Amino acid sequence: MSYRKPQFRHPRLEVNDLGLTHRDYEGALSTLCAGCGHDAITAAVTQACAELSLPPHRVAKISGIGCSSKAPNYFLNHAHGFNTVHGRMPSVATGANMANRDLIYLGMSGDGDSASIGFGQFAHVVRRRLNMLYIVANNGVYGLTKGQLAATAELGMKNKSGEASLFTDIDLCVSALQFGATFVARSFSGDKAQLVPLIKAAISHKGFAFIDIISPCVTFNNTPESTRSYDYVHDHIVTAAVADFVPVKQEIRCENSDADSEDICLHDGSILRLSRIQPDYDAHDRLHAMARIEQVKAEGKILTGLMYIDPEADDYHEINQTTDTPLNALKQETLCPGNHVLQTINDSFR
Template sequence: MSYLKSKFHHPNLARNELGLTYRDYEGSLSTLCAGCGHDAVGAALVQACFELSIEPHKVAKLSGIGCSSKAPTYFLGKSHGFNTVHGRMPSVTTGASMANRDLKYIGMSGDGDTASIGMGQFAHVVRRRLNMTYVVANNGVYGLTKGQTAATADKGSRTKKGEEIMWGGIDLPTMALQLGATFVARSFSGDKEQLVPLLKAAICHEGFAFIDIMSPCVTFNNHATSTRSYDYVREHVQEGNITDFVPSKEEITTEYPEGESKDICLHDGSILRLHKGKDGYDPRDRFAAINAIEQHREKGEILTGLLYCDPTLRDMHDFLGTTDTPLNTLDEKSLCPGNHALEGINNSFR
């Protein structure tokens, strides 16, 4: 059986600054379960890239193995793509970024791909602050292999078969904060109004941007005793701040009470506009972010929104002092400067 996506679209679809429509950022027809939250994540990425007027061929999307790692097939069909080995997406992204720093890198992963087999890779790509957007579609279960419990599942919740989970779940945003990520956020696949601005800000952020997205599995983890079901997440989400993304090219104005907003200027000049929550949440304080996550977790709540952002810290290219010219465009003379240059390098180590 073949699945073909209709090429028909309304002739008056809105176009962005490049003259492209939303449909130009879509991918193949999804074969994920009907209602899967991962499709909503893909749709939000499509919307974010469309609104940012990003040239599709300037994006590289990479993934590992799992339902979430299948998702890149269904968005940004005209971009570069690489489906890697299970848990090894960060290594391939690092190599690609070193070869061509001019692309925008979007890594799509899941709770198993990141928090289990890929935990070591995740930890090191965060601490090295690779310039990429790392998205985890987190459903707390291994949907592709029929419902085994993931490392991010909450202690005390139950599987579809009724088995109680005995181990405490790994909180990936907390780990990202502890390891030095310069942009950390959490959202819900069913909250497009919050998710799209967060993705836009993450893509424009120069440094390691991490977004953990609660994305319920409709087949294996959407039952009454699950803490990752649609109903549970909607009832327990607590928004740390209301997020709006303002591109530097065209200012977007909005009315908001005086003293309740905070602007963070990103490297490219774009502004991330935040509206404080009731508790005066400050996304510039890394330790306060960790405490806030834990406080809400103790109450059975999921803190969403922009949890932390520091656009002043350096990324991996800055640390290594790499050339501004992508390595894949350097000529032979630049790559092989000759014996004289080699002797100088060798002498520097004596």
Template sequence: MSFQKSKFHHPRLPLNELGLSYRDYEGSLSTLCAGCGHDAISAAVIQACHELSIPPHRVAKMSGIGCSSKAPNYFMNRAHGFNTVHGRMPSVTTGANMANRELIYIGMSGDGDTASIGLGQFAHVVRRRLNMLYMVANNGVYGLTKGQTAATADLGSHSKSGETNLFADIDLCVMALQLGASMVGRSFSGDKKQLVPLIKAALSHRGFAFLDIISPCVTFNNHATSTRSYDYVHEHIKAAGVVDFVPARTEIVSKFDNQKLEDICLHDGSILRIRRTDDDYDTHDSRKAVAAIEEHKAKGEILTGLLYIDPTPQEYHEMAGTSATPLSRLSQEDLCPGSRVLANINASFR
């Protein structure tokens, strides 16, 4: 049996600055389990890209293997896409980014694809500060292969079959902070008001932006003893800050009370507005962010929101001095300047 998404849509759907509706940013009909948090993440990406008026053809969707890595098929069907082998999304994205820095790179991964087989790849794409948005749909299990415990599962948590996790979890936000990510945030797939602004800010951030998104697996990790279930996450979330993304061209009135605010100007002129819940929380100090994550984890809480941001970071192209022109548009003379230039390069290393 095959299914097709209806092409019908309301004739008066709101249009963005490009004249595109929300439906123009959708993808194929999802084959994930009904109620899967990954579909909520896809919907958040669709909303963020639509509201930012991002041309779909300027986006490259990159993924690996797993339930989460299927998700890019369900948003922005007019974008470029590449589904890599398990755990190798970062290296393929790096190669694509080197060839064409003009595209907007969205990497979609999971706890297995990133924290297990792809852990080494993840570490190096962070430290290289590749200009991309890297999202992990984190459910703590391997949902595609019947619910084995993932490396991000909490110590002492129980699988659906009753098995106890004997190992400490890998906290990907902590790892990203320690390796030099210039924007780090954590959210919950069921909290669209927090997730959409974080995605919009990450897409506008020039540098390596990492989002760890708790996304419960309704089939294998939504039971009473799970620490990744909908009920558990709802009861243990602690927000580091409420985020309101303000595009550079239009002002958005914040919807929260007039409390202590912080406006962070991103490189493209957009504003990231934060309301702090803790007076001493500093979004510009990565070491304090790590300490805050660990402090709340010790209380059984999941710290969400914008955890860290460097508003003026260096990204890989600036560090390496690469060509601003995509390789496909370079001339033969640029690519092969001749033996004299090669001799000068070789001489510079002697």
């Protein structure tokens, strides 16, 4: 059996502004279970990056441990990549961002990787407002170790073996809002029409962007009693705000003039168009977003879509007034200016 992708490409594949096709943004052949929601996330990331015309070599994809953290191997084969240890993706992403702020950072994690062993690191990378997109593929179980329930599993939820969750779940969207994320969304791996624009907007957002993606585990958590199954999610979705992404060079058109819509200009000039399903929903109100998530959850449903955005947010480098030049580009004489400079600094404290 071969696990290599065929090299044949149709000669008339559509190309983006860089002259690259969708195939140029793919990765290795997936070895995840057939039907895994993570493969749908991979497809959405691939499509989003191709449509944004991102140079693959300017992307750094960083992950931890788990089925979700294997996913970066299946997209952007020509990007930089680093697979860290369990729960430690945020600190490695932070270090890489400090060394080279000019790259586009895409973190891929899972519910165990972020809500359990890596929860502390998740909290601090959010509050520091690192300029990155942080994706959690959330299936509620540990797929690599036979389906034990994760910290994101709701109280009473059962996995395939019948094990019931005895504890209150950690809602990573609520946590991200509390910690200070400036872009928070939730989507479903089976809803590509919603997910792709969210990924494109999150990549274009300056500051910390977080997307929690419900991604059913077909092997251990796709049962009728699971709130992470395909059937349950399809039947219990409630949308907060529908997002459409308009690239900076594309003509802006209003697709639905009857909707309560708002155009938000992102820092790169692209447009994020919000259409509110509920007229009173305010995507700029952090407290309202948290309250709405909990309200919908109490009704046994799942809130998806864009929940919160601060289009004027700053990021780690602005807050700390770091140099505009990436650290990896600084010369030796700048990094080590000599003893006379150190003496001047010491004298300033006397």
